[in-house]
Amino acid sequence: MVYENPDGVRIGLEIHIQLNKLKTKMFCGCSTDYHNAAPNTHTCPVCLGLPGALPVLNKKVVEAAIKVGLALEGEIAEETQFHRKNYFYPDLPKGYQITQYDFPIVSNGKIVIEGEDGEHTVGITRAHMEEDPGKLVHIGSIEKSKGVLIDYNRSGVSLIETVTEPDMRSPKEARRFLDKFRNILEYLDVFDGNLEGAMRVDANVSVHWGTRVEVKNISSHKGVERALLYEIMRQKNVIRRGGKVSQETRHFDEGRGVTLSMRTKEEAEDYRYFREPDLMPMRITDWIPAVKETLPELPDAKRTRFIEQYGITDMHAKSLTSKIMLADFYEGVCAKGVDPKIAATWTADVFLGELNYRDLAISSYDGEKIGFIHAKDPRIKNSIKVSDMVELVNLFAEGKISDRAAVEVIRTMLDTAEEKTPSQIIEEKGLFKAEDDLVTKAVAETIAENEAAVQDYLGGTEKSLNFLVGQVMKKTKGTADAKTARDLIIKELKG
Ligand code: ZN
Ligand code: MN
Numbered sequence: 001m002v003y004e005n006p007d008g009v010r011i012g013l014e015i016h017i018q019l020n021k022l023k024t025k026m027f028c029g030c031s032t033d034y035h036n037a038a039p040n041t042h043t044c045p046v047c048l049g050l051p052g053a054l055p056v057l058n059k060k061v062v063e064a065a066i067k068v069g070l071a072l073e074g075e076i077a078e079e080t081q082f083h084r085k086n087y088f089y090p091d092l093p094k095g096y097q098i099t100q101y102d103f104p105i106v107s108n109g110k111i112v113i114e115g116e117d118g119e120h121t122v123g124i125t126r127a128h129m130e131e132d133p134g135k136l137v138h139i140g141s142i143e144k145s146k147g148v149l150i151d152y153n154r155s156g157v158s159l160i161e162t163v164t165e166p167d168m169r170s171p172k173e174a175r176r177f178l179d180k181f182r183n184i185l186e187y188l189d190v191f192d193g194n195l196e197g198a199m200r201v202d203a204n205v206s207v208h209w210g211t212r213v214e215v216k217n218i219s220s221h222k223g224v225e226r227a228l229l230y231e232i233m234r235q236k237n238v239i240r241r242g243g244k245v246s247q248e249t250r251h252f253d254e255g256r257g258v259t260l261s262m263r264t265k266e267e268a269e270d271y272r273y274f275r276e277p278d279l280m281p282m283r284i285t286d287w288i289p290a291v292k293e294t295l296p297e298l299p300d301a302k303r304t305r306f307i308e309q310y311g312i313t314d315m316h317a318k319s320l321t322s323k324i325m326l327a328d329f330y331e332g333v334c335a336k337g338v339d340p341k342i343a344a345t346w347t348a349d350v351f352l353g354e355l356n357y358r359d360l361a362i363s364s365y366d367g368e369k370i371g372f373i374h375a376k377d378p379r380i381k382n383s384i385k386v387s388d389m390v391e392l393v394n395l396f397a398e399g400k401i402s403d404r405a406a407v408e409v410i411r412t413m414l415d416t417a418e419e420k421t422p423s424q425i426i427e428e429k430g431l432f433k434a435e436d437d438l439v440t441k442a443v444a445e446t447i448a449e450n451e452a453a454v455q456d457y458l459g460g461t462e463k464s465l466n467f468l469v470g471q472v473m474k475k476t477k478g479t480a481d482a483k484t485a486r487d488l489i490i491k492e493l494k495g
Contacts, residue, residue: 027055047156049093074109099130
């Protein structure tokens, strides 16, 4: 199968990632743990840009950037240096941003995604280090705001800006790219994607191989997909009406789902880039071997290993490795000697499915329990122990509880704060599988009490059988195995 790209869509992304797992900012000792702090409390003369303050580079930023570069299979520059990007805006107290220009630390990388036509490679043009500006807080909406407040807690936090080639051919591919990239970054342990502002995306998009338009500051992966769908439709409409798409920067209005014109795009010369005189160029070739040692097993490699080691399907392996914490949790469960295939089903299909349904995101794993937190309301959080999943998988594997009961146990563990083991929940809710004679008794009663349905079934109405099975389940309070009940009814009526 070859994807023809009928609308000539080309999408490139520019992604700012906050290295929010580093304890301190890029050029000063201020803590990066500001998400629950009062505004302007994590600041100092350096990140406030006060006259005379000089930057001291945090070595960990360079190591993290090398790590990212290696994971993207990119080239790491032998020598790299910082530039000043000049622009005047209140979020930038120095009047310039320390960034990189013509010697980025990483170039020519790639990420392989599942594209429209199977595996698809997206080129990474470059990745460079730069400092985060402060945060503007608009009072009310951005268009009608009466005033703007500035919080410099974010000022000077380390960023890696990654620029891709325009290799994505649909909004779906762009979203898959972002999901994969986030997954890799979390494996590298440099980044927590759950924190606000951790990953900020600008997208370039053109149709019919034409002029590209930039859409700025999209906050979520889903937002990127929506913004691109809208923008592609808008550009196609402009062309259909005989117009021309103009090169411009647009802003995505998340609430209305539309893109709005902001300004014509700046050219690089507008920024008057020049070398940062306060920081020396660095030769970093010697650093690479040590950083390489710290590289973990990456998602694709882990996926292949899971299939081989645990004998699970590619679908399960993909889903289990989509989050490093979930992959570790699954291996923690398997290490206790459970059947890895059954554990994969209950972890990847049921547990993860129920989390997604509740808008819960996995947020921690400490070797004993996996934690999750609500995507929009951080007060809602909970965890499940490895030992609980082990017990559940074993009870199911030994035939002591039904499918339905096992799902019920997982739901209960997600929804209640009390720490109860699966057996306690099963006991309290009476979920143990009904004894065979109890099911046999329920089948006999059901047949005796539902003459009409029995006759319909014998007359060829198949769905009456479902009704009868339903009655048996009701009598046994859902503890019967549905297939057993079904087989028993058929045996009873048709011999
Ligand atoms: Zn500071
Ligand atoms: Mn940037």
